[in-house]
Structure formats: C-alpha cells, structure tokens
Amino acid sequence: MTTSRRRPALLGASAALALAAAFLVSPALGGVVPETATAVVKPVPAAVGYDYSPGEPSIWEVAPFANEPDALDKVCTGGYAIAGDSGFFLTASKLCTRGFELSPEEVRGDAGVYGTWFWKNFSDPSVLVRMTAGNDAHQMVVDPITEAMPGDGRIMGWMPTAQQRYGMLVGKMGAGTGWTEGRILGAYYASYPYVLLCTDVPASAADIGGPVWRSDEAGLRALGTVAAISDTGSACYRPIQETLFEYGASLPTFGADQGRPSWGTVAPGLFPYRGSASENTFQLRTVIDRGDDWRPGS
Structure with a gap:
C-alpha cells in the first residue's frame, strides 16, 4: 500500500523556474554534467515551517571545477534524522558538500534553505546537517518525485x-x-x-x-x-x-x-x-543553475 502527502508550498517565484542548462548524461554512473549554464544566481529564500522527511531533495552549492561557472547547485537527496549529544541532525552525503569547512554551507529543498552543514566524520560517508530555526523533521520516508x-x-x-x-x-x-x-x-x-x-x-x-x-x-x-x-x-x-x-x-x-x-x-x-x-565527486553529480528547480525533466 502506498500513500502520498502534501509537500510544503514553494516560497518565492524563483523556486519554480525551469532548468536552464542542457545536460550530458553518463548512464553507467548516473553522472550529469552541464553542457552549458547561464551562470545566473537566482535568490533562494529561507524556509519557514519546512516539514522535512527522509527522501527530500538536498541541494548544495557546487565548488566549481576548471572552466565551470561559480553559479551551480548540486542535487542530492537527504537521509534520516539522527539524535546525539549536540541535538538532532539530518544526514546527507559528503559527496554533496563543497568539501570545505571554512564557513557554514546552506542546504535547500523545495521551499528554500532549511539547514546548514554541521559536521563530517571522515570514517563515514555521511555528513550532518543542522536544521535552521522554524523548521522541523519527521521520520517518514517519501518519494520526492511522486510524494x-x-x-x-x-x-x-x-x-x-x-x-x-x-x-x-x-x-x-x-x-x-x-x-x-x-x-x-x-x-x-x-x-x-x-x-x-x-x-x-x-x-x-x-x-x-x-x-x-x-x-x-x-x-x-x-x-x-x-x-x-x-x-x-x-x-x-x-x-x-x-x-x-x-x-x-x-x-x-x-x-x-x-x-x-x-x-x-x-x-x-x-x-x-x-x-x-x-564515489567519484565529478562523475557522481547532478548539477543545475543556482536556484533552479531540481525536478527531473523540469
């Protein structure tokens, strides 16, 4: 049996913009690399009242490779919520981060930015994301495409x-x-x-x-x-x-x-x-112009 839920409403018109890049796809590895990009940064609002579930999109800014515009986002998927001594956190893949710990990295989903990078344990492929104030998580798995x-x-x-x-x-x-x-x-x-x-x-x-x-x-x-x-x-x-x-x-x-x-x-x-x-960070990435809609075929 399957059920569906209503996802949070999108905040801001920029979140509904279509993809602007053409893509080259590597079928074996699932890697998607932009052939062209507008390099236009679209504003992403802060989420308020975001109801996170495991399976939600987990979207991070890309650390650009040579000859790439510094205006790309990497599309990944968020994992489970876990609880430790410092509170509760969402798990995400280390492959999705910029790879730097010099400043907090923001993570966005359907309704804007819902969290920031918190910690990485090098003996595990997951990193921890702390949700921003006013947002919450429920341990309910969801298909982000069909809900x-x-x-x-x-x-x-x-x-x-x-x-x-x-x-x-x-x-x-x-x-x-x-x-x-x-x-x-x-x-x-x-x-x-x-x-x-x-x-x-x-x-x-x-x-x-x-x-x-x-x-x-x-x-x-x-x-x-x-x-x-x-x-x-x-x-x-x-x-x-x-x-x-x-x-x-x-x-x-x-x-x-x-x-x-x-x-x-x-x-x-x-x-x-x-x-x-x-785990190749170049091959294993789906990138979009910063601020664009993440959905396949958008």
Whole structure:
C-alpha cells in the first residue's frame, strides 16, 4: 500500500523556474554534467515551517571545477534524522558538500534553505546537517518525485547490519530516480575505510544520500543511506547501524527506542560484491543553475 502527502508550498517565484542548462548524461554512473549554464544566481529564500522527511531533495552549492561557472547547485537527496549529544541532525552525503569547512554551507529543498552543514566524520560517508530555526523533521520516508510513501511512511526502527542478507528486498527514495526497489547483492569494501552494501536497485547521482528501507512484518525500517553508484547504475548504501555508531547517535522513530548501537558486522554468507562502485565527486553529480528547480525533466 502506498500513500502520498502534501509537500510544503514553494516560497518565492524563483523556486519554480525551469532548468536552464542542457545536460550530458553518463548512464553507467548516473553522472550529469552541464553542457552549458547561464551562470545566473537566482535568490533562494529561507524556509519557514519546512516539514522535512527522509527522501527530500538536498541541494548544495557546487565548488566549481576548471572552466565551470561559480553559479551551480548540486542535487542530492537527504537521509534520516539522527539524535546525539549536540541535538538532532539530518544526514546527507559528503559527496554533496563543497568539501570545505571554512564557513557554514546552506542546504535547500523545495521551499528554500532549511539547514546548514554541521559536521563530517571522515570514517563515514555521511555528513550532518543542522536544521535552521522554524523548521522541523519527521521520520517518514517519501518519494520526492511522486510524494508517495510506503504505507504511512513512518519509520518504526532500524535493521542491524547483520540482518541485511543476500537477496533481501529493499527500497530507496531519491531525487534522481524516485522510489525504486531491488535486492542486496553483496558487500563492497574497495579502498573505502567503511563497508557498503551493493544492490540491483536502480539509482542515479541525484539519489546519493537518500534513505534505503525495508517494509515487512516488523514494519517500515531504516536500512541505510545511498553512498555510491555501482558500475551497473544501481545503489550501494552505507548501513544505518554503522553511521549511528560513528556519530555516537540514535535514530528517532515511531517505534521503540533502540538506543545507540555498537559497531555492526555484515550478514553471514554475504559475499563481496563482484562489480565496482564509484564515489567519484565529478562523475557522481547532478548539477543545475543556482536556484533552479531540481525536478527531473523540469
């Protein structure tokens, strides 16, 4: 069963402007690179009363590469809300940030700027975003493209890494390909200082950071967040237990409190993933002119 919710109203006419760039697409990696750009910065309002859910767009200013205009935004997807000693934060992918910690980076969504970069742990692919005053978050996964939710969307808990087995059916939400589903194929180590679980769930660059989940007899549970794209154009994700451990955090849910977990281990019999995956920050990016609408096909 699926349901849908009404998203916050867009604030300001600039938020509804169409994309101005033509794109070149790399199908294998889901990378989108602008062929042309207007280099016009459109004002983005501050959000007030933003009702964030995992799966919302997470849009950051781009640190330009050579010969690129300094007026681009990178489209990614926001992850789960977690709670620690310093308060509650939203997770996002480190691939989405400018890569500098010299000044706070603003993060915007449908209705303007809803948060700022707070902290990055180098042993995890997620960074933390602090919501700005007047905005709130609910642990309810949503497809940002269709607004659909699995059931009522409410996350009842998280699944330990050791229970995420080969062949298990999982779903993900993302600003690139929306709601897609598939199965776990294997554990991916490569040169990363952390393990990822790779799947055959279709995904693209704009899905990076988005929530991975499963709905079964235990209810809707968080599994992790998309951290890389495989060589077949599918999602590889970081298990949520590992992210919570690295940040010393818990996951607020609509179910029983599972506390702050210890380090997890991959499921018995989950062999290494036979393909490859990319965290390349140039290939894995969907960029738009700053302030433009993020929606595919806009």
